[in-house]
Amino acid sequence: MSLIELEHVHRTFRRPDGTVVYAVHDVSLTVADGTTVAIIGESGSGKSTLGRLVLGLLTPDSGRVAFEGKTLSTLSAEEIRRQRARIGVVFQEPFEQLNPRLKVGAIVEEPLIIHAPNLKAEERRQRVSALLQEVDLDPQIAARYPQALSGGQQQRVGIARALIMQPSLVVLDEPTSSLDLSVRAQILNLFGRLKQARGLTYMFISHDITTVEYFSDHVVVLYLGRVVEQGPTAKVLRQPRHPYTQALLSARLSVDPSVSPPHLPLTGDPPSPTRLVSGCPLVGRCPIETPECARAPIALQTKDEDHRVACLRA
Amino acid sequence: MTAAESSPGTLRAHFGLWFGLTVITAMLVAAVFAPLPYDPIKPNADAVLQAPSAAYWMGTDSIGFDVFSRVIEAARRDLPLAFGGAIISAVIGVPLGLATTLKGRASEIIMRGLDAFQAFPLLVLAIAIVTLTGNRLEMVIFAIVLIETPRMMRLIRSEGLAIRESRFIEAAEAMGARPRRILFVHLLPNVTGIILAQTSIAAANSLTVVAALSFLGIGVSPPDPSWGVMIQAGARLMTSGQWWVSLFPGVAVFLAVMSLNLIADDLDVIFERTSR
Numbered sequence: 068m069s070l071i072e073l074e075h076v077h078r079t080f081r082r083p084d085g086t087v088v089y090a091v092h093d094v095s096l097t098v099a100d101g102t103t104v105a106i107i108g109e110s111g112s113g114k115s116t117l118g119r120l121v122l123g124l125l126t127p128d129s130g131r132v133a134f135e136g137k138t139l140s141t142l143s144a145e146e147i148r149r150q151r152a153r154i155g156v157v158f159q160e161p162f163e164q165l166n167p168r169l170k171v172g173a174i175v176e177e178p179l180i181i182h183a184p185n186l187k188a189e190e191r192r193q194r195v196s197a198l199l200q201e202v203d204l205d206p207q208i209a210a211r212y213p214q215a216l217s218g219g220q221q222q223r224v225g226i227a228r229a230l231i232m233q234p235s236l237v238v239l240d241e242p243t244s245s246l247d248l249s250v251r252a253q254i255l256n257l258f259g260r261l262k263q264a265r266g267l268t269y270m271f272i273s274h275d276i277t278t279v280e281y282f283s284d285h286v287v288v289l290y291l292g293r294v295v296e297q298g299p300t301a302k303v304l305r306q307p308r309h310p311y312t313q314a315l316l317s318a319r320l321s322v323d324p325s326v327s328p329p330h331l332p333l334t335g336d337p338p339s340p341t342r343l344v345s346g347c348p349l350v351g352r353c354p355i356e357t358p359e360c361a362r363a364p365i366a367l368q369t370k371d372e373d374h375r376v377a378c379l380r381a
Numbered sequence: 382m383t384a385a386e387s388s389p390g391t392l393r394a395h396f397g398l399w400f401g402l403t404v405i406t407a408m409l410v411a412a413v414f415a416p417l418p419y420d421p422i423k424p425n426a427d428a429v430l431q432a433p434s435a436a437y438w439m440g441t442d443s444i445g446f447d448v449f450s451r452v453i454e455a456a457r458r459d460l461p462l463a464f465g466g467a468i469i470s471a472v473i474g475v476p477l478g479l480a481t482t483l484k485g486r487a488s489e490i491i492m493r494g495l496d497a498f499q500a501f502p503l504l505v506l507a508i509a510i511v512t513l514t515g516n517r518l519e520m521v522i523f524a525i526v527l528i529e530t531p532r533m534m535r536l537i538r539s540e541g542l543a544i545r546e547s548r549f550i551e552a553a554e555a556m557g558a559r560p561r562r563i564l565f566v567h568l569l570p571n572v573t574g575i576i577l578a579q580t581s582i583a584a585a586n587s588l589t590v591v592a593a594l595s596f597l598g599i600g601v602s603p604p605d606p607s608w609g610v611m612i613q614a615g616a617r618l619m620t621s622g623q624w625w626v627s628l629f630p631g632v633a634v635f636l637a638v639m640s641l642n643l644i645a646d647d648l649d650v651i652f653e654r655t656s657r
Contacts, residue, residue, distance in 0.1 A: 122555050151557030163548040168570035177566075178556045228556070 069097040070236055070268050071121055076130035078116055078292075086341045090116040091127075092292040093364070098285075100235070103262070103269040105279040105300070107315070108289035111340060114272045117289070118238045121270060122156055123147050135235065152182040155229030159241040161221035165213040172209030175199065175227045182232055198227045201264075202257060219250035223257070230261065238270045243278060255282060276316060280304050288312045291340055291348040294367060298374035308370060308381035310353050347378070355380050395651060397643035404640040408633075412456035419447035421454035422604040430623050440625035442614055451606040452629050459591050459608050460637070462518065466525030467584035474530040475576055478537025479564045482545055492538065495531035503528040507590050511600040518600030518607065521591055529583040536579050540572050574652020578645040585641035592634050608634050 078091040091113045098104045106114045119125040120132055123139050132139045134154065139147060158164040165174055175195045179186055196206040202223040213221055222242065229237050239258070243251040255278065261267060273279050279286060279300070286303040288296040288311065296309040307313045314333045333352040344350065346361035353360065359379055367375040418438075419425070424445035431441040439448035481488035507524035514520040544550065545568070553567050595601045595609030608630040615627025 124551065124555055148557040148559070151555060154555075156552065156555045158548050158552065160548055164552045166549040166553075166567050166571070168573075169566075177553070177558070181557050181559075181562070225552075228552070232556075 068100045070100045070135060071096075071098040071270065072131070072133040073097070073117075073120070074131040074133075076117075076120060076127045076132060078113075078120060078125060078127050082341075088340050089343055090292050090340065091120065092343075093130075094289075094292070094294050095130075095367075096287055096294060096297060098236075098268060098270060101266055101268055102285060103271055103283040104285045104287060105271045105273055105283035106287050106289060107273055107276065107279055109274060109315075109337070111337070112289040113292035113340075114274075114289055115240055116292070118156075118240050118270065118272050121236075122154055122238055123150065149182070152178065152232040153234050153236065155232070155234040155237040157222070157225045157229050157237065157239050157242045159244055161218045161225060161245065162213060164225050165221060167212065167214055169212075170209065171199075171211055171213060171216070171224050174213065174224060175209070175231055178228065178232045194231065195227070198231055199224075201261070202227045202230075203253075217250075218246055219253065222246060222250075222254055226254075226257065226261070230265070233265070234267075236268045236270065238272070240272045241274070242271075244273070244275060251278075258282070276304065288315070291338065291344075293348055294377065295349070296374075296376045296378075297367070298371075302371060302374045306374075308374070308376040309378045310355055310381075311349050395647040398647035398651070401640035401642075401644035401647075404636055405644070408456055408637060409460060411453055412460055415453050417447075417450040417453055419450045421446065421450040421606055430618070430626075432623075433625050439629040440623075442611075442626045443618065443623075446606075448611070448625060448629050451611060452608070452633050455606040455608045455611060455630065456633065458518070458605070459588060459595075462521055462591050463525075463584050463587035466522045466587045467529060467580050469522065469526050470529035470533050470583055471576060471580045473526065474533030475537055475569075475572075477530070478534035479541055479568055479572075481534060481538045482541035482564070482568065483560060488538075492535065495534060498527060498531045499535070501528065503586065503590050504593055507594055508597070508599055511594060516600055516602075518591070518595065521587075521594055521600060525583070525587045525590065529586070532583070533576075533579055536575060537572055540575055541568050544568055544571050574648050578648040578652075581641045581645040581648065585638045585645075588634065588638055588641070 074095050076091055076094045080088040080090055082088060094117065106117055108114050116125065120127055121134070123132075126140065134150065137150070139150075142150065172192070172195055175198060176191045179191050179194065195209055199206045199208060204220060204223050204227070208216065208220065208224075213224060216224065242258075243254050246254060258269065259282070262269065269283075271279065271283055283300050286297065286300050287294055288303065288309065290311045296303055296307065296312045303312065304316065307316055311333070333349075333354070335352045338344065338348070338351065344361075346363060347353070347356070347365045350356055350361045357380065365377045365379060367377045368381075369375050370381065425441070425447075426445050428437065428441050429445045430443055431437050433440040437447055437449065439452060441447055481491055503524060506528060507521050510524045511518065511520045514523075550563060550567055553563050558567075591607070592609035592612070595607035596613045598610070598613065601607050601610050611630035612627045612634070615623065615625075615630075618624075618626050
């Protein structure tokens with residue numbers, strides 16, 4: 068069963084000067100229950116916008132976003148609020164996501180206060196305590212302010228808050244990119260363990276390909292708000308077919324000497340997301356482009372069972 | 382940033398805050414409890430323009446009023462007006478200011494309307510209101526509230542809009558918090574320092590206006606003391622050497638206004654430090 072379905076989702080933003088930014092353009096994808104799907108791309112590729120569309124923090128201009136079979140646009144504000152209990156979110160900035168004026172206990176129990184108002188304070192306290200232990204924090208930490216914690220501890224508090232309503236989906240918006248390497252490994256292991264224990268589905272937004280390779284089942288590659296390639300992690304990262312994915316991968320060093328990523332540098336700068344291109348968004352930078360590429364939108368084509376690529380020459 | 386830095390121990394390092402609080406508290410305690418050595422509205426014709434002495438600590442004025450008794454008595458009138466005006470402005474301005482941080486065109490229109498109020502000088506408005514409402518100094522509170530409430534709203538709005546962009550607000554929205562909860566649980570505690578500091582500044586402004594009004598003779602009837610009236614009464618005597626008549630009420634106004642500003646400055650620093 069697919070937990071999330073996006074069908075032809077578009078989302079634009081209007082800048083104060085009136086120009087329109089095409090943040091997410093005609094994106095369709097599904098996330099199956101119990102899997103980890105990574106959304107990768109450079110900054111400005113629309114990754115975070117996609118996350119916020121799934122969270123219901125943003126509404127699509129057109130297209131359909133469905134969670135657990137329910138289309139978000141058909142729900143009332145109150146139903147969307149209730150739905151929020153089913154989705155947790157962990158942000159990139161460990162400290163900025165926590166209210167500096169609330170103690171850790173109050174931060175973690177807040178979703179309970181919102182969604183289970185009849186729960187007694189003592190019951191809430193016990194659940195917070197149990198969850199803090201589950202994310203490897205001393206329950207005593209509930210009485211402290213987030214400023215007094217390390218970045219790794221703050222991120223664990225964020226994770227505890229995301230999990231307290233026992234959500235089915237957790238959106239991880241670059242949750243490890245501002246952490247030290249050693250802490251990063253611990254947090255990733257924690258995500259793995261929590262997924263096992265709770266049967267979670269992760270939507271993992273990242274630009275760190277090494278982490279994605281280790282962590283996710285499926286990969287979706289975004290470029291200028293469009294999906295250019297998607298499929299199982301092994302296929303997309305080991306045999307990338309889209310020239311953009313190949314360039315993205317060649318930009319990192321592989322630890323596996325048997326894998327020599329094709330070196331296909333892109334030329335030029337990424338075009339502005341304020342310009343809506345008719346054909347392939349990579350036209351002008353692509354090493355293998357043909358005149359055909361600029362003519363019409365390029366649909367995702369299935370190449371190898373579940374490996375899909377939006378490239379005429381792949 | 383550790384928890385220890387926000388503990389009261391380090392607050393002692395904030396001299397201005399403690400000095401200010403001590404002065405203001407002493408003035409309020411004196412205004413409420415101090416026994417007055419002489420009746421502040423009954424002059425003694427036998428003791429006119431006496432220099433400060435053991436009998437008359439701050440001397441007497443040209444009518445024979447004891448300056449010390451009247452400085453204290455004036456505090457009973459001036460301080461409640463200033464504090465009352467500032468506190469009412471905060472009580473009205475804070476919730477309205479928070480409300481205008483919610484998205485919507487209405488809040489933009491409200492703020493533009495409030496700009497008109499702010500362009501108006503407080504003293505001029507105060508003179509108009511007090512003289513038009515039967516020349517009673519108490520009415521200055523309306524002028525204070527009319528000017529200081531929009532200031533408070535504007536400040537809360539600008540701070541609040543910045544905080545609204547924070548990740549923790551987005552996290553609260555993502556968990557399904559209602560707007561009221563976001564305003565009062567997430568925004569309000571993060572603007573507490575600014576509210577306290579601005580209230581203190583508003584009280585200082587108000588005190589200056591109260592003193593200025595009574596100095597101009599607006600809203601006061603003769604025997605009742607007010608710091609401004611007393612300064613006015615002694616102003617002409619300065620040149621003839623009777624400095625004490627206006628000096629002591631002047632010092633009272635100066636100390637109170639300075640203390641309130643010192644409190645505001647240190648509150649800004651303290652709250653800024655504990656939240657970032």
